[in-house]
Amino acid sequence: MTRSRASLLAEMLLLGGGCLALLFWIIPTQTSEGGFGLSPAFLPNILAAAILLLVLADGVLRLMARRPESAYPAGFGALARSLAVAGFGAIVLAYAGVAASAALTPAAGMLALGERRPLPVLATSALLGGAFWLVFR
Amino acid sequence: MSDLLLGFGDALTPVTILFVFLGVLLGYAIGVLPGLNRPAALAIAIPLSYYMTPLSAVAFLIGIAKASGAGGATTAVLINVPGEPNAAVTCLDGYPLARKGKARQALQAALYGSVIGDIVGTLALILLARPLANFALKIGPVEMTALMLLALTFIAALAGKSLLRGLAAGIFGMLVATIGLDIESGTPRMTFEQVELLDGVPLLAITVGMLALSEMVIQTEELFSQRGGAATPPVRTDASGDRFGWGEFRHVLPTIMRSSVIGTAIGIIPGLGPSVASFASYGFAKRFARPGERYGEGELKGVAAAETADNAVVPASFIPLFALGLPGSVSAAILIAALTVHGVIPGPRLFEEHGRLIYGIYGTMIVAALLMLVVGRVGLVAFAQLTRVPAAVIIPVVTMLCVVGAYLEVHSLFAVWVMIGFAALGYLMHRFDYSRVTFLIGFVIGPQFELSLRQTLIVTDRDPAALLGHPIALAILAVAALGALFSLRGGSRALSSGDAV
Numbered sequence: 286m287t288r289s290r291a292s293l294l295a296e297m298l299l300l301g302g303g304c305l306a307l308l309f310w311i312i313p314t315q316t317s318e319g320g321f322g323l324s325p326a327f328l329p330n331i332l333a334a335a336i337l338l339l340v341l342a343d344g345v346l347r348l349m350a351r352r353p354e355s356a357y358p359a360g361f362g363a364l365a366r367s368l369a370v371a372g373f374g375a376i377v378l379a380y381a382g383v384a385a386s387a388a389l390t391p392a393a394g395m396l397a398l399g400e401r402r403p404l405p406v407l408a409t410s411a412l413l414g415g416a417f418w419l420v421f422r
Numbered sequence: 423m424s425d426l427l428l429g430f431g432d433a434l435t436p437v438t439i440l441f442v443f444l445g446v447l448l449g450y451a452i453g454v455l456p457g458l459n460r461p462a463a464l465a466i467a468i469p470l471s472y473y474m475t476p477l478s479a480v481a482f483l484i485g486i487a488k489a490s491g492a493g494g495a496t497t498a499v500l501i502n503v504p505g506e507p508n509a510a511v512t513c514l515d516g517y518p519l520a521r522k523g524k525a526r527q528a529l530q531a532a533l534y535g536s537v538i539g540d541i542v543g544t545l546a547l548i549l550l551a552r553p554l555a556n557f558a559l560k561i562g563p564v565e566m567t568a569l570m571l572l573a574l575t576f577i578a579a580l581a582g583k584s585l586l587r588g589l590a591a592g593i594f595g596m597l598v599a600t601i602g603l604d605i606e607s608g609t610p611r612m613t614f615e616q617v618e619l620l621d622g623v624p625l626l627a628i629t630v631g632m633l634a635l636s637e638m639v640i641q642t643e644e645l646f647s648q649r650g651g652a653a654t655p656p657v658r659t660d661a662s663g664d665r666f667g668w669g670e671f672r673h674v675l676p677t678i679m680r681s682s683v684i685g686t687a688i689g690i691i692p693g694l695g696p697s698v699a700s701f702a703s704y705g706f707a708k709r710f711a712r713p714g715e716r717y718g719e720g721e722l723k724g725v726a727a728a729e730t731a732d733n734a735v736v737p738a739s740f741i742p743l744f745a746l747g748l749p750g751s752v753s754a755a756i757l758i759a760a761l762t763v764h765g766v767i768p769g770p771r772l773f774e775e776h777g778r779l780i781y782g783i784y785g786t787m788i789v790a791a792l793l794m795l796v797v798g799r800v801g802l803v804a805f806a807q808l809t810r811v812p813a814a815v816i817i818p819v820v821t822m823l824c825v826v827g828a829y830l831e832v833h834s835l836f837a838v839w840v841m842i843g844f845a846a847l848g849y850l851m852h853r854f855d856y857s858r859v860t861f862l863i864g865f866v867i868g869p870q871f872e873l874s875l876r877q878t879l880i881v882t883d884r885d886p887a888a889l890l891g892h893p894i895a896l897a898i899l900a901v902a903a904l905g906a907l908f909s910l911r912g913g914s915r916a917l918s919s920g921d922a923v
Contacts, residue, residue: 296854300590307597311612312612315610315611315612315613315614316604316609316611316612317609317610318609319604319606319607319608319609320607320609321606321607322606322607322876323606323876323879325604325606325607325609325611326611328596328600328872328875329597329600329611329612332593332594332596332597332600333597335589335593336590336593336594336597339586339587339589339590339593340586340590342586343584343586343587343590346586357853357854358647359643359646359647362646363639363640363642363643363646364639364643364846364849366642367635367638367639367642367817367821367845368639368842368845368846370818370821371635371821371824371825371841371842371845372842374821374822374825374826374838375825375829375835375838375839375842378825378826378829378835378838379835383826383829383830386822386825386826387822387826390818390821390822390825391815391818391819391821391822392818393818394817394818394819394821394822395814395815395818397818398642398645398813398814398817398818399814400814400815405815409815409818409819413819413822417826
């Protein structure tokens with residue numbers, strides 16, 4: 286499976302747009318004049334402009350090359366599940382502490398990855414929860 | 423001299439040796455576990471080192487960095503799956519050897535090669551870092567700025583598939599490093615009125631998110647895509663006649679010595695990493711093959727060449743780190759995070775300010791090499807059993823360690839959410855071929871780069887013509903430009919493979 290030119294163009298526009306947002310909106314509103322020496326916005330502006338140039342040059346070269354580029358095979362399911370598990374771990378951490386997070390996050394992760402046998406899930410959960418409880422109680 | 427003796431004395435205390443041993447044990451296990459690589463292992467291990475002394479923490483991490491490389495050979499030989507990306511070369515001859523009933527020979531050749539390569543790399547570090555640091559103290563900000571640009575160009579060219587995307591990733595890392603208080607005026611910069619960002623984005627949260635949690639996302643993806651596929655059959659390690667004796671050692675020793683030198687030389691150059699070293703060393707071994715040596719079909723020298731160079735790279739890549747403060751590899755960048763947590767800033771002044779610590783680190787590196795030999799020899803069969811741990815257990819456990827580890831740095835949930843955000847960013851960068859490693863190195867050298875750049879602008883009075891008075895800086899910039907041109911012409915693409923640094 287190869288990437289379409291529209292996909293390459295979208296990548297270039299998205300990143301280029303991000304750089305422009307940095308240059309004309311985020312950096313000016315999020316920095317103030319230091320009063321002396323170089324402006325605090327000096328380096329961020331240079332770096333954002335450099336990224337913009339590199340992204341545009343890369344995009345133009347890839348579009349002009351017309352070489353087929355292989356598309357990334359998977360969707361975003363793995364990202365969504367992994368971040369959901371990590372987010373769940375963070376929420377448990379906030380409300381119930383380190384040991385609870387150490388016990389429940391692996392269990393949630395194993396379930397999200399398709400593990401349905403109760404023994405491995407419960408054993409991993411108990412082992413890690415117990416170990417972290419001993420260390421952080 | 424007193425620092426040297428005190429440092430080596432510190433390295434030989436029972437507590438330090440214990441932490442090196444624990445690091446080696448953990449590193450070996452992580453190297454064997456499929457899906458976990460050296461950067462991810464180091465990233466999740468940093469939080470474990472919070473409560474240790476600086477030397478114990480570094481000793482622990484060095485043990486992991488060294489042993490995970492050696493452990494990676496186990497899965498390459500036994501199940502034809504490289505535990506580390508750079509162990510892919512080991513598969514070429516390791517697995518055929520195992521299929522012939524010579525798994526133990528292959529594993530021991532890998533182990534002895536790893537230990538010798540590691541010791542040679544460590545000796546190079548001891549001999550070269552101090553003189554290089556002394557030289558670095560004499561160069562000014564103009565040269566230092568040029569040197570950082572050179573390092574970033576090399577790393578960008580070699581860590582991914584495209585120089586332009588690599589540079590964009592590295593510069594983006596530098597941009598993220600500008601978040602926080604401005605170094606000159608002290609005014610907030612891109613902090614979005616978040617108090618937690620006044621000190622900058624937490625380095626550990628970025629490291630763990632970019633390298634460990636995003637790697638778990640990628641592993642999850644691979645797990646889903648592999649389901650239903652046929653697994654490579656594991657081989658046994660107890661075949662009769664599978665002994666690695668003096669004869670076999672003499673057979674591989676010249677290859678090990680040559681590969682040690684190749685690995686060390688490659689390790690010193692920022693950007694070139696274990697993958698490049700393994701491939702280059704294997705290529706040399708193949709080129710100097712004697713009649714009857716059949717590389718790719720189960721040649722012991724092939725395994726030794728790849729593993730020796732892989733392990734020689736790690737200590738050698740610390741030379742630019744200790745001497746110049748420039749992380750030449752991702753392991754070195756993570757070590758910066760660990761040292762920073764303990765209030766130690768790497769750079770040319772390290773030998774003056776923390777001489778005892780540096781010599782202590784040298785001592786622990788030698789101890790780690792010797793312990794790697796012992797642990798590898800004794801635990802050869804036991805570690806092989808770890809290849810059976812399913813990914814559905816490893817991934818959730820590592821995810822939990824990432825969450826808890828990010829939290830423990832400053833006991834703040836903000837760091838956890840930052841870590842999760844950078845994990846998503848890291849995954850997207852991987853997906854669209856923007857090097858995460860270059861981003862991280864850009865982030866690490868960002869503050870030093872800004873300082874040097876500001877000093878350069880003062881020294882040169884913002885006049886580009888003033889650069890003519892700095893011939894060394896001009897020469898360094900010329901090398902960077904030539905490297906970039908070479909890379910743009912595609913010369914380096916054959917060398918780059920995956921997480922090269």
